[in-house]
Amino acid sequence: MSTYTSPTSVAGHTANTGAVLRITMVAALGGFLFGYDSAVINGATGAMREYFDVGATALGSAVASALLGAALGAALGGRLADKLGRVRVMRIAAVLFLISSIFCAIDPFFGADTGGFAWLVAWRVIGGVGVGVASIIAPAYIAEVAPADIRGRLGSLQQMGIVLGIFASQIANRVIVAMAGSSDASWLFGLDAWRWMFLLEAVPAIIYLIGAYTIPESPRWLVAQGRRDEAMAIMTKLQGEGPAVHRLSVIDRTLDKEHKPRFKDLAGKAFGLKPVMWVGIGVAALQQLVGINVIFYYSNQLWQSVGFQEGDAFTISTITSVTNVVVTVAAIMLVDKIGRKRLLLIGSIGMAITLGTMAGVFATATVTDSGPVLGDAAGMVALVAANLYVIFFGISWGPVMWVLLGEMFPNKIRGAALAVAGFVQWMANWLVTVTFPAISEVSLVFAYGLYAFFAFISIFFVIKVVRETKGMELEDMQN
Structure with missing residues (x-):
């Protein structure tokens, strides 16, 4: 009777699918925060407009400000990832999400008459930079650690994270409004309900930050930095010794021939x-x-x-x-x-x-x-x-x-x-x-x-x- 050998199983070594899935899900949290941060402001727009007494154009600027930050983050994220490593840049993105969440909610300069609206826009831009970084770093990291035969399915977790983040923000906003009575009502600890919508983003941001300290660096980046032994240890743990040797040999050849893209x-x-x-x-x-x-x-x-x-x-x-x-x-x-x-x-x-x-x-x-x-x-x-x-x-x-x-x-x-x-x-x-x-x-x-x-x-x-x-x-x- 013939025995089927999985593509992720070579020389008696089977890929540790559970470990690969776990670290992929941590990376995909960047997509979740991407979606959450982009959509959370949906529940706050009416209350913000009334609180700051701004017109339609100013409100549009506040909502869109995160997108300008995202464009900047996407432009800078690739270079930072090549210089600092994929995982370290994930941690940076998590911190940016956390800072934006906290200060959009409790900024001491956030008064309607003290330039608070400009501060809101500034903190949204900072969160947007995190969005831009997360939008490019998660797919790159997942592709570099996933076995080839399941890379497509694992890569799709990034897009799923985005839509789940959008969904979670809507659920959170709905619950807050139901409990507070309206988006502009004063709620827990005297904080307006719409501010709590921003503050709740701190929870997944903290989880993302902690998770980014529990996953290994990209083997491809480690090889590029001359840290081949570390890369080999990680790949062996994730995919088994046989696939790890083959994968690293391919990485070596790619890096030798690689032509860095130029505009x-x-x-x-x-x-x-x-x-x-x-x-x-x-x-x-x-x-x-x-x-x-x-x-x-x-x-x-x-x-x-x-x-x-x-x-x-x-x-x-x-x-x-x-x-x-x-x-x-x-x-x-x-x-x-x-x-x-x-x-x-x-x-x-x-x-x-x-x-x-x-x-x-x-x-x-x-x-x-x-x-x-x-x-x-x-x-x-x-x-x-x-x-x-x-x-x-x-x-x-x-x-x-x-x-x-x-x-x-x-x-x-x-x-x-x-x-x-x-x-x-x-x-x-x-x-x-x-x-x-x-x-x-x-x-x-x-x-x-x-x-x-x-x-x-x-x-x-x-x-x-x-x-x-x-x-x-x-x-x-x-x-």
Whole structure:
């Protein structure tokens, strides 16, 4: 009788899957904090606006300030990780999350009349830097420690961490409002409820920080630093001696031949860049220009503005977050079966229809002194359309964009190309987030009509220029 030998089992040594999973989950906590920090402000926007007495533009700046920090963190995180090590940079990210959480809640200069709003923006930027660092360090670390045969599944934990973080922030906000009575009510220890929303982020930040002291450094980074014996010990513990020897020999060869990506390698004849770079930039920008983060950053304010009570608005946001988690699981299961391009196309068509529906529904709203108000039937249609929109995004452009960007670039430019595409993605995120409050005050019809327009454009973009990468070797990718 023949015996099957797992790819992670060589020469009698079997991969320690439990240990690999544990350290991967610690790394994926960065994704959880990424999602939590990005979405937690959703429950606080109304109370913040009233407390600081700021307009729509200033409120948009506060919400989007973390995204500018994230762009900076993404730009700096790679170099820091190469210099200091992956795990040490995780600890730095955890500290930044912790600092932002605490000071957004209890900053002594946080008075409405003492420049407190500017301090809030500053602490949000610091948290955003942590978001940017976490967004690149976790996938890199997971890829460098995971056995090849389970790397895809383990890598998907980063995206799952993000959507779970968004979901957890909505649950936490909902519980706080239910217990305090409203987001601007004084609650425990005299601290306003909306401040507690920020403060609770300290809990996962502390867990992440402690966890980052319990996991080993990336073997690839250790080899690059000349610490091969340490790398061998870690790889042997995680994968067994046989696979460890083979993996380290591959790392040695890669480092010997490695050409560090340079931004000048991206230059080409297509308006100064290689054609594949424009495709990557388009994919990164369109993922945000369809307005997805309006749902996660402003949904409470949006639903209240059209007639829902605060408690109902929090419940709707929670349902949306649950929907996002479920469809992310579905996307992970489908992306290698259906293919990247087909999923993107399905998502684009679905988003164009649902966003167009939302724009049409808001066109029927009754305009009052306090803003537009939807009738019962229209409100239900808007609610269904919004959640269908999240489904179409979550099963396609949400996770697939990151998969596609990781695959579509040739090896020699992948690092630099990802840096540019990632920066564009964060800046598009910032642009949508900072402009929505002002645009929505002019017209919600225009706001959702604009996002529907970009979803419509994405249909033709996918059909015309996006190549399917399913089943292709990375070495086969061309400029």
